[in-house]
Amino acid sequence: MSQTHSPDVVIIGAGVVGAACAYYASRSGLSVAVVDRGSVAGGTTGAGEGNLLVSDKEAGPELALALLSARLWRELAAALPAQTEYEPKGGLVVAPDETTLGALRAFADGQRACGVLAAEVGPDELRELEPHLAPGRAGGFHYPQDAQVQPAQAAARLLAASGAARHLGEEVTEVLLRGGRAVGVRTSRRTLLAPAVINAAGTWGGHIASLAGTTLPVMPRRGFVLVTEPLPRVVRHKVYAADYIADVASDSAALQSSAVVEGTPAGPVLIGATRERVGFDRGPSTEALRRLAGQAARLFPVLAGVRVLRSYHGFRPYLPDHLPAIGPDPRVPGLLHACGHEGAGIGLAPATGALIAAVLTGAAPPLPLAPFRPERFEEPGEPPPASPSAAPPASPPRHHTPEEHP
Template sequence: MDVVIIGAGVVGAACAYYATRSGLSVAVVDRGSVAGGTTGAGEGNLLVSDKEPGPELDLALLSTELWRDLRAVLPRAVEYEPKGGLVVAPDPATLKALRVFAEGQRAAGVIADEVGPDALHDLEPHLAPDLAGGFHYPQDAQVQPAQAAAHLLAASGATLYLHEEVTGLLVESGRVQGVRTSRRILRAPAVVNAAGTWAGALASLAGTTLPVLPRRGFVLVTEPLPRVVRHKVYAADYIADVASDSAALQSSAVVEGTPSGPVLIGATRERVGFDRTLSAEALRRLASQAAALFPVLADVKVIRTYHGFRPYLPDHLPAIGPDPRVPGLLHACGHEGAGIGLAPATGALIAAALTGTEPRLPLAPFRPDRFPRTPEPPGAGWDAVRH
């Protein structure tokens, strides 16, 4: 075995896919099922529209290209849909800010087309009136995230060990040489930490630190409808929420239809640890904001809600690549709410690192050791985050 990947979410699945394509033999270990964590609680966003110029946008643009290539590999069940995004502004001042934001993105390779207030309804007939305008992002897309992870793993041919908890990393002569699970020992000269929100606890098993924190988010799912929402539509304040460091509850409407009929409504963010309590306030805010954006949804039934935990790192960039503090350990985690969109590029960069080939993007901005070492807070260990 050449590499053990810890985590069977979409990031771990993409790492497995690109590693096996590079000729490596791969095992994937997860204490639960495929997409049983953050991936299964995601909306499937593949976004460039919410990212400012810099390393994350570069990663998103590469992933956009790779997701398009993957359409030939993945069956239609993953619901890949290049629907495009529409970011709307309620007033001229916000539209001006969006215009400046888009200008910077265009310089990095993003397609961003300004849409006047009258033309908004040509794209989305059911949008609220009196919006100041917006920007259309044709590169935005969507997938069904759990299916995408499952089919990437299947296409990889990796050996899966599901419902096996990693209880330790094998470290010999100062190098990671595999993992110990609740059932077996798997030896390999490289281990990839793709454990999502629990990646910090996994890093601690190797004697190192990674300050990954959970950021809870809720999603509403409506009854099946005719296609009343054509694009991924969100209000401009969503961009600020994504970049915020606040631990308090934040919500901004992100509304999109799905091929099967239900409308998905997000997105909230708050840092409350691994508290799974249903937040009536978060759900109320989402429903109110979605109805303000699309009045046609005001009387539509919500048939269910779900929530998950985004893996948050303090500088809003994922950790990707080898950990120089622990030879043999690589990280692919900390993507917050963008992991589904950024998974292919992450997998390709990890495969390059594993094989010693030139990566398509510089790894320096994503170095796992870029954070100052801080004492582990009480209750932050692996046992504390079991569920």
């Protein structure tokens, strides 16, 4: 084992959330070390689509986090290299019938009160925004604040810009405790001492918490994505069916799927999204892929004859109330959590990093930390917090068994 190092902060996890924590901590004047058992963006981040969404979030703490992140991503897009592929393409949520459109209208009214830009569009305007969209839709809503990045590049560029020391391919085997306080970590190669340890381990956040002698009920939620052959820009926005919002808010463990379709600067079209809780099962699911392909073709008939070059999948870090854990853990002083963002980690990463940096430096946080308290799942006499998306827009009844993109 190599010699001991002593930065101000040790971050466990080199995904986009860990990279954002490193970036904002270093901008606050702190020395940072990042450790990961794999590579940069080697977990959930690298299996994501790069969604930066406000459109799928109900008024509440997560939407506030998303709006702050949307502003910070715009700033980062100007500061980071172009390889991040930041694209403010906007989102388009499509309703199949008047009932669903009415539910979307009520949903958007609540969002607008929080600062979201949402414009209702009729059937003709839908086709103007997306000429290849299937006819017969009742209407939808356009969200100009939705955007996208290339997730692995975004994480890599954030981490590089942070100047943090990187220790990749090193698994954390121990969170070091002294008098009940976290004072560093031990990896397979070195000891890193620091007055602050940040758990940004994504789906493995619960494991890291247990190494520190505490708990965090993070569970993996698997999702698949299809990648087509390169095409002209047949899909201009991020386009999804309204039932995707209900899937995001669902607590079911069974397979759910709803069409989310978007083009990319490189040409391929990305097609999601499925959700299911199957542990860390990495096996293929022909049923999940079949559903995605069929739903995408119904939304964009032009895709029916397009070749799918590959599929990939990842595991979203799911917490029971659909809110991430962000901030200090009072059960283990010195330990902070920044995980459990489920499918929204790429979009919420900058705001998470800014909140963590504020805690580390004693500055006023840009948003209240209370909704994201890591200890909230163990508070005696209190039920688990209700989901902030407990009342998603109505969608037609499903005829298959129900269960961000990875």
